[in-house]
Amino acid sequence: MKRTIHLIAAARPNFMKIAPLYHALSKESWADVAIVHTGQHYDLNMSDAFFQDLRLPEPHIHLGAGSGSHAEQTARVMIAYEQVVMEKRPDMVVVVGDVNSTIACTLAATKVVYSLSDFDSVTGLNRPVVAHLEAGLRSFDRSMPEEVNRLATDVLADLLWTPSPDGDEHLQHEGVEAHKIVRVGNIMIDSLEMMRDKIETDGTYEKHDLEKGNYAVITLHRPANVDSPESLKSLCDMINNVAEKLPIVFPIHPRTRKHLETSGLIETISNNPAVKLLEPQNYISFMNLVFNCRIAITDSGGLQEETSYLGIPCLTVRPNTERPITITQGTNQLCKLEEVEDKTNEILAGKAGKGSAPDLWDGNTASRVVDSIRKTFKI
Known part of the structure; x- marks a missing residue:
């Protein structure tokens, strides 16, 4: 039957x-x-x-x-x-x-x-x-x-x-x-492995003249981080400060771009030669950027899991996470926008734990x- x-x-x-x-x-x-x-x-x-x-x-x-x-x-x-x-x-x-x-x-x-x-x-x-x-x-x-x-x-x-x-x-x-x-x-790890070959051969990070293991990927779109002028100013300050330590690639969510443009702040990061602003990427292109980065800075959910699986340090700009195992066992850390620079310094100094992929x-x-x-x- x-x-x-x-x-x-x-x-x-x-x-x-x-x-x-x-x-x-x-x-x-x-x-x-x-x-x-x-x-x-x-x-x-x-x-x-x-x-x-x-x-x-x-x-x-x-x-x-x-x-x-x-x-x-x-x-x-x-x-x-x-x-x-x-x-x-x-x-x-x-x-x-x-x-x-x-x-x-x-x-x-x-x-x-x-x-x-x-x-x-x-x-x-x-x-x-x-x-x-x-x-x-x-x-x-x-x-x-x-x-x-x-x-x-x-x-x-x-x-x-x-x-x-x-x-x-x-x-x-x-x-x-x-x-x-x-x-x-x-199940997302199944998807990642199903498309691993395409991700690894995609070449997006090379197309944007990025050096393997020597740049940060940023993706931020949650209202708490991008809706108010105060948080947007903190976001831009964070990006420029981190960019002094390693290059940044920032595929901008439409919501984030809209608020940056409306507030007149987008030029404070777009004029920084160490910051590459990209349109939203498809999964394979985005994951090619992630696979080859040094640090991921995000407020999304899935990226916390993928970086833990890949062993890549992740800073999640949120007060909480529905995926706490990425913190207790993986490579993820929660932080505020104003804490990202210090956390980045710790990671670059080798002070962050390596973490491991959870069972199954x-x-x-x-x-x-x-x-x-x-x-x-x-x-």
Whole structure:
């Protein structure tokens, strides 16, 4: 008996997380896998080349939710996906990460009730099994919409696939039943390894006349760092100070560029010959910059994981992280904008710890997820 499995994706990072799982499930004779694109985000890097790099087909189902407030996005995805679930009747819905589409599809799938004739004697459900890939991450900061999405999704999901031991612990402390928690590792490392050859041969760092192991990559876009004139001034001061020690390459997020231009501060860094301002990069080009850098300075989530796996020092300009294992075991450090220069000096002086990749961050997460699905359906 074939099992129909929907893989939900809303934006570029989601597609990167589902790609290894799509390929692994496509090899299984019992799995009928479909990619569902919610359309929550319009991403300029979602080109045909992006899907070719991931070896993904065009999404099988488009919801076309579009942008809007958090409530509007969530509602649109819920309404659209409920109709899809009732029509297609998938056996499993896999949601990833922590975007609005994650909780929206979880709500839609867990509230749907199939007819009595569709009752599944194996799972004991007459609705899809909902599985959350990248479960258990916590920043403990409910001012972040992503944290609210994570909490709500993990309460409702039937299967919780965690990337690291801290994810297991968070779920256990929240009262999640032990049989629902399965540690599978970090799916983004599967994507990185899947594209390693293309990343290593891409040559982006050479194209920009950068010396291997002798520059910093910066990516900053969170409101706390780029929305106010005060934080923007601190950001520019930090960049110019760090650039006195080693060159900087800065692919600028559209949000950051807009605020720098509006405030009249962009020239304070664009006129610095040690700072290279780039347009947003696709994954392969950006990771080529990361692979060959000395330090990464960021406020994003994924880069904390990738640098820990690669053994590259990372300074995360945030007060907290939902990925604490990158600090306790990896190469990541939390800091404020005004602390980045001193932290950079410590790294360049060899005073920062080397760290190591957490257990199961090995490029084989997708195969462990497939094993978990097989056990769920007793295949």
